[in-house]
Amino acid sequence: MNTVMATIFSASFLFSVIRLTTPILLAALAALITDRAGVMNIGLEGIMLCSALAGVVGSAAFHSAFLGLVFAMVTGVVLGLVMAYSALNLKADIILVGIAINLMASGGTIFILYSICGDKGNSTSLKSLTMPSVNIPLIQNIPVLGNIISGHNLLTYIAFLSVFLIWLLLYKTPLGLRIRVVGENPNAAESVGINVRKIQYTVLVISGILASIGGAYMSMGYMDKFSRDMVAGRGFIALAAEALGTGTPVGIMGSSLIFGAADALATNLQVLDIPVQFVQMIPYALTIVGLIVYSISRNKKEKKIGISK
Amino acid sequence: MADNVADNVLVMENITKVYPNGFVANKNVNFSVRKGEIHALVGENGAGKSTLMKVLFGIESPDTGRILLNGKEVQISNPSSAIKYGIGMVHQHFMLAPSLTVAENMVMGIEPKNMFLFDFAKAVQMTQDVAKKYNFDIDPKSHVKDLSVGQKQKVEILKALMRGAQILILDEPTAVLTPQETTELFVQLKELKKQGHTIIFISHKLREIKEICDRITILRDGRSVGEAEVKELSEQDISNSMVGRNVVLDIQKTPAEPKETILSVRDLSAVNKFGKTTLNHVSFDVRRGEIFGIAGVEGNGQSELAEIITGLRPYLKGSVKIKNVEIQNLSIRKIRELKTSHVPEDRMTFGIAGDVSIKENLISDRFYKKEYNHNGLQKAKMINEESDGNIQEYLVKCDGREQPIRMLSGGNIQKVVVAREFSSNPDFILVDQPTRGIDVGATEFVRKQIVKLRDDGSAIILISADLNEVMELSDSLIVLYEGEIAAYFPDTKNITEQEMGEYMLGIKKMSPEETGDVIHEK
Numbered sequence: 001m002n003t004v005m006a007t008i009f010s011a012s013f014l015f016s017v018i019r020l021t022t023p024i025l026l027a028a029l030a031a032l033i034t035d036r037a038g039v040m041n042i043g044l045e046g047i048m049l050c051s052a053l054a055g056v057v058g059s060a061a062f063h064s065a066f067l068g069l070v071f072a073m074v075t076g077v078v079l080g081l082v083m084a085y086s087a088l089n090l091k092a093d094i095i096l097v098g099i100a101i102n103l104m105a106s107g108g109t110i111f112i113l114y115s116i117c118g119d120k121g122n123s124t125s126l127k128s129l130t131m132p133s134v135n136i137p138l139i140q141n142i143p144v145l146g147n148i149i150s151g152h153n154l155l156t157y158i159a160f161l162s163v164f165l166i167w168l169l170l171y172k173t174p175l176g177l178r179i180r181v182v183g184e185n186p187n188a189a190e191s192v193g194i195n196v197r198k199i200q201y202t203v204l205v206i207s208g209i210l211a212s213i214g215g216a217y218m219s220m221g222y223m224d225k226f227s228r229d230m231v232a233g234r235g236f237i238a239l240a241a242e243a244l245g246t247g248t249p250v251g252i253m254g255s256s257l258i259f260g261a262a263d264a265l266a267t268n269l270q271v272l273d274i275p276v277q278f279v280q281m282i283p284y285a286l287t288i289v290g291l292i293v294y295s296i297s298r299n300k301k302e303k304k305i306g307i308s309k
Numbered sequence: 310m311a312d313n314v315a316d317n318v319l320v321m322e323n324i325t326k327v328y329p330n331g332f333v334a335n336k337n338v339n340f341s342v343r344k345g346e347i348h349a350l351v352g353e354n355g356a357g358k359s360t361l362m363k364v365l366f367g368i369e370s371p372d373t374g375r376i377l378l379n380g381k382e383v384q385i386s387n388p389s390s391a392i393k394y395g396i397g398m399v400h401q402h403f404m405l406a407p408s409l410t411v412a413e414n415m416v417m418g419i420e421p422k423n424m425f426l427f428d429f430a431k432a433v434q435m436t437q438d439v440a441k442k443y444n445f446d447i448d449p450k451s452h453v454k455d456l457s458v459g460q461k462q463k464v465e466i467l468k469a470l471m472r473g474a475q476i477l478i479l480d481e482p483t484a485v486l487t488p489q490e491t492t493e494l495f496v497q498l499k500e501l502k503k504q505g506h507t508i509i510f511i512s513h514k515l516r517e518i519k520e521i522c523d524r525i526t527i528l529r530d531g532r533s534v535g536e537a538e539v540k541e542l543s544e545q546d547i548s549n550s551m552v553g554r555n556v557v558l559d560i561q562k563t564p565a566e567p568k569e570t571i572l573s574v575r576d577l578s579a580v581n582k583f584g585k586t587t588l589n590h591v592s593f594d595v596r597r598g599e600i601f602g603i604a605g606v607e608g609n610g611q612s613e614l615a616e617i618i619t620g621l622r623p624y625l626k627g628s629v630k631i632k633n634v635e636i637q638n639l640s641i642r643k644i645r646e647l648k649t650s651h652v653p654e655d656r657m658t659f660g661i662a663g664d665v666s667i668k669e670n671l672i673s674d675r676f677y678k679k680e681y682n683h684n685g686l687q688k689a690k691m692i693n694e695e696s697d698g699n700i701q702e703y704l705v706k707c708d709g710r711e712q713p714i715r716m717l718s719g720g721n722i723q724k725v726v727v728a729r730e731f732s733s734n735p736d737f738i739l740v741d742q743p744t745r746g747i748d749v750g751a752t753e754f755v756r757k758q759i760v761k762l763r764d765d766g767s768a769i770i771l772i773s774a775d776l777n778e779v780m781e782l783s784d785s786l787i788v789l790y791e792g793e794i795a796a797y798f799p800d801t802k803n804i805t806e807q808e809m810g811e812y813m814l815g816i817k818k819m820s821p822e823e824t825g826d827v828i829h830e831k
Contacts, residue, residue: 173427181414187400188404192404192419
């Protein structure tokens with residue numbers, strides 16, 4: 001037990017919490033912005049997986065990590081547009097479209113990986129690059145704190161910066177106002193000439209970009225290669241984080257940190273004498289527990305005041 | 310029409326609109342409106358008013374016909390272009406986002422910007438400016454969800470005015486207002502008229518049309534029956550030409566003969582999901598053989614009360630007994646088996662299953678019963694016969710019992726609901742907004758059936774936002790204000806609309822002794 005406590009209260013553990021929060025946070029923000037416009041994107045897992053591969057392939061092909069990131073983002077945008085076209089123009093159910101994207105990504109990435117590398121497991125044979133880590137001047141010299149928040153991958157800082165940017169977008173810009181109106185009462189938006197479809201296209205593209213940065217982080221930051229199914233459910237955990245985060249960017253940052261911590265715990269506890277599979281279960285079990293706790297507390301509140309049976 | 314074309318700010322010529330399912334909504338309709346007038350557009354449900362206005366507002370495109378604004382032909386292909394041409398629409402269901410502020414709702418779509426950011430202060434300023442210009446009293450920073458229905462409507466009107474609307478379409482604007490709010494609205498509409506705006510006023514309430522409108526166009530079965538000066542027509546004339554036959558406008562009934570108490574409600578309290586008290590220690594009795602009206606501005610506890618009594622919503626404090634059985638832990642089926650019925654407020658959600666046939670909707674409260682089944686299979690012949698009987702008795706206009714119910718007009722859908730709920734000969738029935746949004750003919754029919762049910766010995770609760778209806782149809786009534794009984798009238802004969810309005814708005818309130826008389830079994 002002591003080793004566990006010592007692990008949890010070490011600077012390196014907190015560092016890994018932030019590291020592992022990054023992809024969840026980006027995807028949760030992607031979920032948030034679509035949810036606010038009434039077109040919940042559940043294809044995040046698939047978008048992340050595709051862009052993780054795209055980042056690796058792009059960086060190897062262009063010999064540039066940044067161009068790899070751009071390639072990943074283009075992939076995210078394209079998938080966002082595919083979802084938008086199917087759901088908004090062809091009137092397919094957006095949930096089914098999301099499931100289709102996830103299934104396609106799972107098999108499709110392995111197929112492409114095999115065609116390029118001749119390997120169905122990972123991309124070690126590709127000379128892919130990673131995004132740089134950033135040491136923050138001054139802060140890196142502060143004891144303990146410097147070890148926790150400095151020295152992360154550039155994309156981690158972009159993730160936390162996105163919390164602010166999404167907040168700014170939603171609450172301080174005309175587009176944000178339109179997004180919130182479309183999500184709350186699309187008829188109202190339409191009646192004043194707001195193009196509902198255009199707004200929903202926009203949010204799906206933005207969510208594609210956010211999720212693709214999260215995906216790229218997986219293969220160009222967290223790891224330095226692509227391996228099959230490496231997103232490992234983080235796109236779904238992000239949906240849980242979005243639900244727990246009460247629909248605000250800051251709330252979502254909080255819930256993403258909780259899931260990031262669970263992920264970090266799972267990674268760190270693998271050194272102990274517990275079966276690895278059991279430890280790896282932690283983040284997913286916590287997702288279920290979190291959602292149950294959230295639903296129970298909401299139901300209790302409703303029962304208490306007598307609005308549900 | 311050609312005599313004074315110059316005065317016509319809007320002319321719609323030979324508008325025909327056929328929907329893809331073959332329904333002819335408008336057939337060669339001519340509609341012209343003069344500048345600066347309040348023009349009534351009336352007709353039964355399905356007569357084509359909504360379609361005509363949708364065409365004008367660019368939501369539907371007509372198959373033939375043209376629209377002239379100030380003598381010039383225009384193409385209105387979507388709401389944006391309608392707004393651009395100075396046409397504004399105040400919808401029956403408010404087009405507002407409740408969680409946002411008034412100012413944000415006002416400027417959505419035309420948001421003021423400071424660099425690339427939304428300029429909230431400017432939005433507030435813009436709202437104040439337009440409110441001041443038209444003499445509307447509204448707080449731009451309050452949230453729409455905290456506003457009364459009347460205030461929300463003001464926001465809707467201002468929203469259209471801010472976008473430069475010269476022609477305002479108001480779709481049944483008074484349906485949800487109290488008499489006082491209606492009076493206030495009419496003052497504002499007259500002010501708008503004085504400032505040169507033209508108003509198209511859609512309404513079922515003939516008295517209001519007589520009061521405020523200058524001219525009238527009457528539609529029937531998708532055709533224009535004619536247009537006239539309002540002052541040349543009586544209410545009876547208008548309703549006769551709408552329906553095409555003689556309609557009895559007054560409700561005819563004998564005095565009630567109340568018998569034993571069927572429903573008794575004691576100290577009932579409830580809160581909504583925001584924790585706000587919606588019912589506060591409400592107690593009353595309803596007896597066999599009376600129509601017990603519940604009046605009040607929407608949102609003062611009527612919906613919660615109706616949901617609790619019919620078992621749709623749980624309750625924690627107080628008691629509700631039907632024939633001395635406490636219903637707190639009973640399922641809806643158990644409550645219905647106490648011989649109770651319910652005509653719900655929202656008929657499309659709670660009254661019917663839209664894609665299912667008329668027949669199946671008619672038996673949806675009884676299909677499981679023994680007499681309808683034999684060895685686990687339904688008795689098709691008996692059910693068919695019963696359905697045909699109900700369709701005939703309740704004058705449901707349809708192609709037959711197998712037609713999906715959503716193909717019917719609102720009035721006929723309501724007749725099906727009424728047929729199902731009334732034909733089970735209930736001891737107690739709650740009818741919630743029985744004639745909302747249905748036409749004069751169907752309204753007359755439904756009201757007659759309610760009186761007949763009373764005479765056959767049912768205890769009836771009538772909840773209605775239509776003040777006229779609740780006052781004339783009920784034998785006794787209570788007024789709810791902020792979840793409390795503000796007034797009890799054992800006899801509805803001597804109440805004035807003015808007096809009712811004062812209780813509904815909370816200006817006056819009866820003492821507990823006076824309202825305590827509503828409890829007949831001490």
